[in-house]
Amino acid sequence: MKAMPWNWTCLLSHLLMVGMGSSTLLSRQPPPLSQKRSFVTFRGEPAEGFNHLVVDERTGHIYLGAVNRIYKLSSDLKVLVTHQTGPDEDNPKCYPPRIVQTCNEPLTTTNNVNKMLLIDYKENRLIACGSLYQGICKLLRLEDLFKLGEPFHKKEHYLSGVNESGSVFGVIVSYSNLDDKLFIATAVDGKPEYFPTISSRKLTKNSEADGMFAYVFHDEFVASMIKIPSDTFTVIPDFDIYYVYGFSSGNFVYFLTLQPEMVSPPGSTTKEQVYTSKLVRLCKEDTAFNSYVEVPIGCERGGVEYRLLQAAYLSKAGAVLAQTLGVHSEDDLLFTVFSKGQKRKMKSLDESALCIFILKQINDRIKERLQSCYRGEGTLDLAWLKVKDIPCSSALLTIDDNFCGLDMNAPLGVSEMVRGIPVFTEDRDRMTSVIAYVYKNHSLAFVGTKSGKLKKDKLGILVLEDKVLPVPMLFVQE
Secondary structure, X not given: OXXXXXXXXXXXXXXXXXXXXXXXXXXXXXXXXXXXXXXXXXXXXXXXXXXXXXXXXXXXXEEEEEOOEEEEEOOOOOEEEEEEOOOEEEOOOOOOOOOOXXXXXXXEEEOOOOOEEEEEOOOOEEEEEOOHHHOOEEEEEOOOOOEEEOOOOOHHHOOOOOOOOOOEEEEEEOOOOOOEEEEEEEOOOOOOOOOOOEEEEEEOOOOOOOOOOOEOOEOOOOEOEEOOOOOHHHHOOOOOOEEEEEEEEOOEEEEEEEEEEEEOOOOOOOOEXXXXXXXXXXXXXXXXXXXXXXXXXXXXXXXXXEEEEXXXXXXXXXXXHHHHHOOOOOOEEEEEEEEEEOOOOOOOOOOEEEEEEEHHHHHHHHHXXXXXXXXXXXXOOOHHHOOOOOEOOOOOOOOOOOOOOEOEOOOEEOOOOEEOEEEEEEOXXXXXXXXXXXXXXXXXXXXXXXXXOOOOOOOOEEEEOOEEEEOOEOOOOO
């Protein structure tokens, strides 16, 4: 089933946005604010960088992952508790880390960059993973950040040696009468023999249990993980999969990624490296990862391609936007920010776009691909697995919306890109972050920019006390 074409004018008149300019807004402007609103701020130590933030939805307490420190803040940003995580003597070449066995590499005082911060609501603890010692994690009590456990003696405890705050993403899958699962996705920094790029781990009730972070399933031949084959690096020496966002919905876990690929430009016989944004999907209950499918995603407006994913956020459609899009109010939407082009990962162009994806349409595209592959059509089409020419195998079976794969035709790639609905473009101050939620049946999005601003002038929406004043938006896709 093909996605419906979006040749609409004056669409999304009820999508409310904060944090962007007005080039796509209609002429009606909100009245000026009578006075500026004050904002509460929190500043850490001078040499400290903030990496991740999570909010306890039950108490409103804020947990902030920083370099060498974890903070617990009140809802008005007052420090309640701190927990020090570094620095310490380390060397990224020490594997296993020196806290397990003696390392012959020179040790230096090394900062601990927070790479993942998750709240485990079921066990009232915080999972804080850092860059020290190949990426080990601490389990901290939410109340006072007391250390409940710090597994470090097995290779499963080392998540990633990449010293970047955005290199790891985790999604917890919770059960009422079983131990929870933790899906971990991470860049591997050229060390696929040490770290799987995606895996599912056990979250035991006991924070000091021997099985904490063990793979959900592991035998001689199969495990709950995906590893990048070492021969991939012979084609793209600096290959890695960079994880931007992750979430669960229905029976699946999803990760949004950036991946380098070698492509031939039109009219050229030589290949060049570009970056492709892809959505990765796995079944929650798939212990062998036979359900792994990835599909390229992107956005286009006025002939300009926006292909470098910057940020994403999952939200519900809300009644008003759902009516406009032809979906249900409780359907999942992905609000995404892309920058222009495909060639620059670390230095993205300032031109950027906010786009919306209907998750069901992505799942429909994946189902179509699974059905065609199990009819024996096409190849597996995964660039990083170097299996683009391996043909799909036919099998007589019914593939429905919740199909979780077999030990054939996996992992699988979708070749045709799923295009999002472009809502807004910004040419100067690149959009870098987005969150969204439903407010009084309207879908409200907040967008941050690279200059650290939520733009207030020329806004299409004015938030004043409890009033939300929408301004219609306009876009045309050729």
